[in-house]
Amino acid sequence: MDLSAADHRIPLSDGNSIPIIGLGTYSNPRVTPEGTCKTSVKAAIDVGYRHIDGAYVYLNEHEVGEAIREKIAEGKVRREDIFYCGKLWCTALDPENVRPCLERTLKILQLDYVDLYIIELPMAFQPGDKIYPRDENGRWLYHKTNLCATWEALEACKDAGLVKSLGVSNFNRRQLELILNKPGLKYKPVSNQVECHPYFIQTKLLKFCQQHDIVIVAYSPLGTSRDPTWVNLSSPPLLTDPLLKALGEKYNKTTAQVALRFNVQRGVAVIPKSFNPERIKDNFQIFDFSLTEEEMKSIETLNKNVRFVELSMWSDHPEYPFHEEY
Template identity: 75%
Template sequence: MNLTVGSHSIYLSDGNKIPLIGLGTYSDPYKTPKGTAYESVKCAINFGYRHFDGALVYFNEHEIGQAICEKIADGTVKREEIFYCGKLWNTFHPPELVRPALEKTLKTLQFDYVDLYIIELPLAFKPGDTFYPRDENGKYIYHKADLCATWEALEACKDAGLTKSIGVSNFNRRQLEMILNKPGLKHKPVSNQVECHPYFTQPKLLEYCRQNNIVIVGYSPLGTSRDASWVNLKCPPLLEDPLLVSIGKKHGKSAAQVVLRFNVQRGVVVIPKSFNQKRIKEDFEIFDFSLTEDEMKAIEGLNKNIRFVELLMVRGARWPGGAVGWTGSCSSVGLRFESRLGCLAMDWRPVLGVSPPPPALHPVLPGRLRFPVTPYGTSGFESVCVCVCVCVCVCDLGLPWLTSGQPCTCRSFFS
């Protein structure tokens, strides 16, 4: 069964199409023999794959590009039939580095454009030649960054024809809202690549993305290899689950095929990674059967909110919309500004034992905007939120500048 642009694909919000199944190409360059990705991609194309997911930091884009170019040259496929997703790494978040990063990917692949280019993580590392910068204590070195500015640089890449579509990866709802509510948004994210499988079905995020016409692309859809360096080994092996095995036997399929069919059937694109030719072929053979409504519900019931993939580099990171938080500063003396993430509200809190009267909560939207607040009957002031989801402003109500209603400007930043 060949996968063409017109079959087994779904539309993205910008009118382009994405195949429902792709080949993940992540590899550890220290453990994977040279040429592995090259042979796997050529094999996958022969089996019918047209979607390939790669990244600069997988260190094998040269092999992937070579394999695709050779299959185009021998007439097996046309470039317009291939869907390639590349990723912007953490060290390239400053706007001026985004296009050079994409151009480096294009040069390595020998492509004129990629089909999808995504922000790999909503946090930034210190820019430089080292992809994983660490300090003398071995801790990652993070970088202050504005996701909205990074997104604008991706928009420029799309407008320049370097990528057909743009999206994100590992974004939660708050982080998506930052982009979607950004003033002057030209192109919305068409996709969000996240871990997604029966033990981690992502129901809330999936529903939010559906409402905003954002396609979920599920990585590690089969769980993962049991690599202790980055996988939570406390998680039970997904493909040994009795329910999945039994449903597979009913359909004459493997548990892996059932898992992939489950996600595809609910509109989630899957990118299983394998360099094993037998498994590559097996993973693609999911379009000749379907799961019943009862089977879908039973598999949904397996959700344990378990992540197999532990993003160790984000532990302790300050990233927008997450649960770790930011700190902030204020241009006016006497207003202590603190940013806390998790809800969209401005919260006036008591200081020196004095509590302001209702209303206590004032809605805040991400992006640069102004809104009035009038605690204690003052004429109000304006606060400028740059890219924060929550501003908690604690006021010393005894200061004359506040009671006289003079303006104050708050600006958020990474710390």
Template identity: 75%
Template sequence: MNLTAESHRIPLSNGNSIPLLGLVLCLIPLSLRSTHCGCNVGYRHFDGALVYFNEHEVGQAIREKIADGTVRREDIFYCGKLWNTFHPPELVRPALEKTLKALKLDYVDLYIIELPMAFKPGKAFYPKDQDGNYIYHHTDLCATWEALEACKDAGLVKSLGVSNFNRRQLELLLNKPGLKHKPVSNQVECHPYFTQPKLLEYCRHNDIVIVGYCPIGSSRDASWVNLKCPPLLDDEVLVSIGKKYNKSSAQVALRFNIQRGVVVIPKSFNPERIKHNFQIFDFSLTEEEMKAIEALNKNIRFVELLMWSDHPEYPFHDEY
């Protein structure tokens, strides 16, 4: 696979394509600056969500970079997400239209179900009862998917996908009677300590691209991160391989995934780090190095979402 900073798109099953390297935009105060910086560095894939509460700023930055000639709209790949409180079919299109209105764009390139777990619809994005327990809602993933298909048919989105779906949940959609548009992608945690070999193989077999979040690990915030997973970027194998190429362990981890066809979406708001993470197209890992990194797999997640582990559609109880 000949990957360059200017050309690193891979095909999706519906004839569209997705850049292998993207930028997660989930930091509200810095999203305008981060999007500007990303466009200037060379990023064309931006991963956003309604629940990040910053789509207005992201859309403004994209439109400004289009206006100054840095990019064209067709160069940009924007991924939006359907949040848990919008799973009922009648709420799907209004949620997408809310995203499009904030972005001031006519369409998004990819729209995904952020989690297979539905929450009670309403104004609260994280609804809780008087005892502080999350209020769940019945999930009919096939009905939600049919509403998404209608959005694609209406031209509001180019491609449809999912996030944090396990094999059983993917099969629900793939085996749905009358399926019009199959999911082209599944966004899941994926990095050298959690390589997702079985899910990756299953998705490859079904022409579903894996988009890997936390590709260089995660913060050490104990409020939501599994601290039993050791810091990825301190790994001796990654550091050693990086020294050979004059690269950081983060760059090696990103290169590992894109060489196996996994899209990576690192998160950063630091301009130097955003630029640093993009510099992964001027070296290539050998087959032996790829195998050495694959052997680092600990099958352990940074992001477990244990606060929702009692949800009937919690995806991580299954092996994959």
């Protein structure tokens, strides 16, 4: 795969293509100053990013939309140059809620379509206005839904021109097969967005997805924040790994660049999140070196098969995806 900073799109099974590196925009809205995300998206577009990963539940899609529209107005990019991924949240998995949820995202972004729309998690929560619904005792309010019916509603959104490509996130093999084997399937998922990095290389899921022409998009490709309220801290920080550091020194690259390059060479798209302009720039500089086969194999041996992002607070949900091996 001959990728460059100017051309790093890889094909999707529906005839569209996805830039192999994107900017993640997740942040805690309680502690992130207004405007931070917008500034970061604009900086990323200036650097050469064309793939922006967002979600309604990040509560910053209005900033992403503003940044994209301003860069289009400046003549820096055209709308078709930008690849935006939005997400269908757990409270909107009932078929009748799918299109209104996507239309709300389009209204917030002030865009006519999104390039990729994915089911954020295979677990349904009680529909309603609350993003994280709980009862009076603080217990999560789960909901039973039919993922195949959700998928059919997404297919209708694609037919209506509201979205170019459809995918999923955090689906295990069984949940992917549910969609892939659905009678009358019109559009198969083009991507599965999951945690993937040198400490959690997802070999079996990657192989399964590749067999079905599904691109893996890696979230937390550099590990993740060390926030003990939601992150499993049993693995050490990825970016202090001695092997990644040594390879960084060899190529005059950062450990982050080595970790990103590892996934890109496996055909895995990466969406590192950063609101730091220097790191946004650094993370993009992965097209001017490549790792040898031996180096790729040595990085694979770092695999600990342990997630940073376990979502263990929902582990009692009937569709919790991580009880199974992959």
